[in-house]
Amino acid sequence: xxxxxxxxxxxxxxxxxxxxxxxxxxxxxxxxxxxxxxxxxxxxxxxxxxxxxxxxxxxxxxxxxxxxxxxxxxxxxxxxxxxxxxxxxxxxxxxxxxxxxxxxxxxxxxxxxxxxxxxxxxxxxxxxxxxxxxxxxxxxxxxxxxxxxxxxxxxxxxxxxxxxxxxxxxxxxxxxxxxxxxxxxxxxxxxxxxxxxxxxxxxxxxxxxxxxxxxxxxxxxxxxxxxxxxxxxxxxxxxxxxxxxxxxxxxxxxxxxxxxxxxxxxxxxxxxxxxxxxxxxxxxxxxxxxxxxxxxxxxxxxxxxxx
Numbered sequence: 001x002x003x004x005x006x007x008x009x010x011x012x013x014x015x016x017x018x019x020x021x022x023x024x025x026x027x028x029x030x031x032x033x034x035x036x037x038x039x040x041x042x043x044x045x046x047x048x049x050x051x052x053x054x055x056x057x058x059x060x061x062x063x064x065x066x067x068x069x070x071x072x073x074x075x076x077x078x079x080x081x082x083x084x085x086x087x088x089x090x091x092x093x094x095x096x097x098x099x100x101x102x103x104x105x106x107x108x109x110x111x112x113x114x115x116x117x118x119x120x121x122x123x124x125x126x127x128x129x130x131x132x133x134x135x136x137x138x139x140x141x142x143x144x145x146x147x148x149x150x151x152x153x154x155x156x157x158x159x160x161x162x163x164x165x166x167x168x169x170x171x172x173x174x175x176x177x178x179x180x181x182x183x184x185x186x187x188x189x190x191x192x193x194x195x196x197x198x199x200x201x202x203x204x205x206x207x208x209x210x211x212x213x214x215x216x217x218x219x220x221x222x223x224x225x226x227x228x229x230x231x232x233x234x235x236x237x238x239x240x241x242x243x244x245x246x247x248x249x250x251x252x253x254x255x256x257x258x259x260x261x262x263x264x265x266x267x268x269x270x271x272x273x274x275x276x277x278x279x280x281x282x283x284x285x286x287x288x289x290x291x292x293x294x295x296x297x298x299x300x301x302x303x304x305x306x307x
Contacts, residue, residue: 020224020266027185027225034184041217041237043182046195047244052304053196055245060289062242064280065249065296066093067177067214069122069157073102075255082254083117085270089277094293096122096157099147109151118292119151120177123159128187131164141170148172155293161186165211169202175210175297176200177249183214185221195246197300208306210297214249215241220256223268231276238276242284247296250276 034040056063066086070076079095086093095112097104099121112119123130124140124147131137144156148171156171158178168176179192192198192213201208216237222228234250241248258267280288291299301307 024225024227027221030184031226040182040184041233042240043191043193046181046191046193047246048194049245050194050196050198054303056289057299058289061284061287062245062289063247063296064288064290065212065247065293066091067096067120067157067249067251067293068093069096069159069251069253071098071101071122071126071159071253071255075253076102076104078254078257078259079108080111081259082257082270083112083115085274086117086277087115089274090281091277091290092117092292094118094120094155096120096155097151098122098124098126098159099143100125104151113152118155118294119153120155120157120293121147121151121153122157126159128160128162130158131162131167134167137164137167138170141167145170145172155297160188162188165200166202168200168209169205169207173209174301175212175293177212177214177251177293179211179213181213181215183217183221185225195241195244197247197296199300199304199306208301210300212247212249212293212296214251215247216250219252219268219273223272224256224266227265231272231279234276235279238280242288248280248288 038044068079068082070079076097083095095117109119121144124144129136130140154174156168156173156176161178161180161183163178165176180186181193181195182191183189192211194213195215197210197212199208200211216234222233238248252273256267257270257273258264259270
């Protein structure tokens with residue numbers, strides 16, 4: 001059993017503040033190395049345009065996607081505030097729930113659909129054990145498929161960005177988003193190496209789904225682990241992706257957002273998220289394709305003639 005698996009085996013009995021404390025230490029020693037080596041927050045090797053890609057709809061400069069992963073019941077209790085916030089500013093996003101960690105009401109599913117947002121499945125238990133063995137994954141895949149059908153979802157997101165892309169062929173999905181262009185601070189830190197979607201194909205069944213990597217650092221990494229007090233990294237990375245015509249994909253968590261704008265060390269003021277949305281809206285007005293993940297996946301299949 002490797003170090004990562006040992007950690008997730010014991011994680012339920014480790015107090016949350018201790019988990020965060022040790023992750024902060026690890027990041028403190030890693031951060032300088034990756035910045036010096038130009039791997040994070042921007043890896044300039046990730047901007048290679050895929051063969052056959054001729055641009056985003058309506059000749060927009062770049063694509064812009066918002067995603068919210070709800071890890072705990074605490075986050076679930078705040079999701080509606082976040083949905084209303086997105087609506088107020090003029091955006092739509094994907095909300096992704098963990099089926100077996102807290103109860104997701106039918107009213108929640110209906111509300112998200114009614115408002116034109118998207119619903120995705122975020123693992124099954126959020127316990128870090130999904131990929132411990134192929135047998136375990138296949139057992140859980142059966143249950144995950146049940147929730148994909150129940151929630152009328154076509155997208156999957158592995159907790160903690162764990163991934164085995166070939167195994168995900170067992171899921172009834174059109175896209176997955178469990179990877180990133182570059183994020184050496186994630187537990188499974190191998191990057192997709194691109195700021196564009198790409199295909200994952202099963203050579204035996206010919207089944208194909210779209211992998212959509214997130215491309216901006218996660219809020220938990222920036223504001224909780226690194227204790228950043230501004231959105232400068234988000235803005236600079238956003239500007240670089242926009243310049244290169246890629247996909248700006250931001251993943252945030254209501255679990256760590258404080259809606260009264262206080263910063264207690266384990267939450268960050270939601271005003272930072274608002275500031276970023278306003279930055280995109282004003283600095284890039286009319287220049288980007290704002291889409292849900294499902295729209296990106298279907299567009300990607302369309303331009304490459306994949307059914």
